[in-house]
Amino acid sequence: xxxxxxxxxxxxxxxxxxxxxxxxxxxxxxxxxxxxxxxxxxxxxxxxxxxxxxxxxxxxxxxxxxxxxxxxxxxxxxxxxxxxxxxxxxxxxxxxxxxxxxxxxxxxxxxxxxxxxxxxxxxxxxxxxxxxxxxxxxxx
Amino acid sequence: xxxxxxxxxxxxxxxxxxxxxxxxxxxxxxxxxxxxxxxxxxxxxxxxxxxxxxxxxxxxxxxxxxxxxxxxxxxxxxxxxxxxxxxxxxxxxxxxxxxxxxxxxxxxxxxxxxxxxxxxxxxxxxxxxxxxxxxxxxxxxxxxxxxxxxxxxxxxxxxxxxxxxxxxxxxxxxxxxxxxxxxxxxxxxxxxxxxxxxxxxxxxxxxxxxxxxxxxxxxxxxxxxxxxxxxxxxxxxxxxxxxxxxxxxxxxxxxxxxxxxxxxxxxxxxxxxxxxxxxxxxxxxxxxxxxxxxxxxxxxxxxxxxxxxxxxxxxxxxxxxxxxxxxxxxxxxxxxxxxxxxxxxxxxxxxxx
Numbered sequence: 132x133x134x135x136x137x138x139x140x141x142x143x144x145x146x147x148x149x150x151x152x153x154x155x156x157x158x159x160x161x162x163x164x165x166x167x168x169x170x171x172x173x174x175x176x177x178x179x180x181x182x183x184x185x186x187x188x189x190x191x192x193x194x195x196x197x198x199x200x201x202x203x204x205x206x207x208x209x210x211x212x213x214x215x216x217x218x219x220x221x222x223x224x225x226x227x228x229x230x231x232x233x234x235x236x237x238x239x240x241x242x243x244x245x246x247x248x249x250x251x252x253x254x255x256x257x258x259x260x261x262x263x264x265x266x267x268x269x270x271x
Numbered sequence: 272x273x274x275x276x277x278x279x280x281x282x283x284x285x286x287x288x289x290x291x292x293x294x295x296x297x298x299x300x301x302x303x304x305x306x307x308x309x310x311x312x313x314x315x316x317x318x319x320x321x322x323x324x325x326x327x328x329x330x331x332x333x334x335x336x337x338x339x340x341x342x343x344x345x346x347x348x349x350x351x352x353x354x355x356x357x358x359x360x361x362x363x364x365x366x367x368x369x370x371x372x373x374x375x376x377x378x379x380x381x382x383x384x385x386x387x388x389x390x391x392x393x394x395x396x397x398x399x400x401x402x403x404x405x406x407x408x409x410x411x412x413x414x415x416x417x418x419x420x421x422x423x424x425x426x427x428x429x430x431x432x433x434x435x436x437x438x439x440x441x442x443x444x445x446x447x448x449x450x451x452x453x454x455x456x457x458x459x460x461x462x463x464x465x466x467x468x469x470x471x472x473x474x475x476x477x478x479x480x481x482x483x484x485x486x487x488x489x490x491x492x493x494x495x496x497x498x499x500x501x502x503x504x505x506x507x508x509x510x511x512x513x514x515x516x517x518x519x520x521x522x523x524x525x526x527x528x529x530x531x532x533x534x535x536x537x538x539x540x541x542x543x544x545x546x547x548x549x550x551x552x553x554x555x556x557x558x559x560x561x562x563x564x565x566x567x568x569x570x571x572x573x574x575x576x577x578x579x580x581x582x583x584x585x586x587x588x589x590x591x592x593x594x595x596x597x598x599x600x601x602x603x604x605x606x607x608x609x610x611x612x613x614x615x616x617x618x619x620x621x622x623x624x
Contacts, residue, residue, distance in 0.1 A: 144315050144316050144319060145443075146443045146563065147312060147313060147316075149312070163547060164546065175543045176543060176544045176545075176546060177327075177543045178546030179547050179551065179555045201555075202559075203555070203556065205543075207541075212319070214316060214319055214323075216447070216559070217443070
């Protein structure tokens, strides 16, 4: 197990409150352009987050997972700060509501027609709903 | 002169009233405590968004050097011809001059800009009711293909929308939607600037009314205050007294350390790798920044409303106590007078024998 000197301090902040502050060996982040994993000593990075799971690998303590949708992350060599518009624990996700959201997204997608904006908006809704459903189904 | 029975009845009714105002005060105090916590908890996020945006604007030119385009339409400034005014008031009354002051500030703002077209959007029921009475509601055509399309405006000042019940249960989703719609209107050139009127709340004794410009963005991280109204010393004293009797700490909790910590977000003196190009980051960050400003204004306003109600109800309870005292005094006097009169009658009756 990694000693304290090589642990990342991870913070997850939502508009309402600071959700948690925890030490971890590594973090997986759902960046907008794909998942990335951050270890201790990572180069400074600022990235936009998409919808997906943030996973903290805490060594012996086991993993922690949060479903986040949209936000930003700042990575410093010893610190990771996640600013998420919305963050939920997998067990808090309301699957039925996520399903409705997916239907709504598909509906928007169908109606979008030629409008690029409406199309992107629909894709956002769909991505969020799918990420939530995947995260809820993937209970460990 | 009123008789003893009447006075006793009045005292009883004032006592009942005092009980109600006391209960309302305690309820407001509890709600204030919760609102204060929420306002505090929301600060790191707002602070972080502001600082990462600020550092990004420092590192990246707002204007793309190659194409000469501004990187995000929210940075564009136009002459202010049409202005959106968001008014954050309370949902309920019984809060002293809270709502009246907000509306007064809003009317002053409208009065000071007679040459501009002003769209009013009210958040909070009290503000909506007053604005609707005073100004016409903007006309929309519902039949248009694209949903709601604005018809040509008829008046200089129009009410474009309201959000009753948004403050009662403050949800980030709804505020997010509002921010989104404000941004959309600005980008679509429906408005040239956006201001928000709200009651800022630092602590029970330090509050002020603020007119803040949220769009266009000039300087990130520094609130653009267009006008303020501070409470008088006497009002402050009154509020402090009320807070003390309700067990609310007067000074705000010390958050300097957390603030400092949050301010560092995205501003370390290192070269960041930006995962996305600057345009994309701006496109994601700016609406979030607008959202965090709106959310901040609303959480503060909710806390201020409860504080105002608490103060008002404390004053009401005190007034009721004073009234009971003076009524009791009068009642005792009346009773004494009656007794004296009877004694005189008996004595003079006895003397006549």
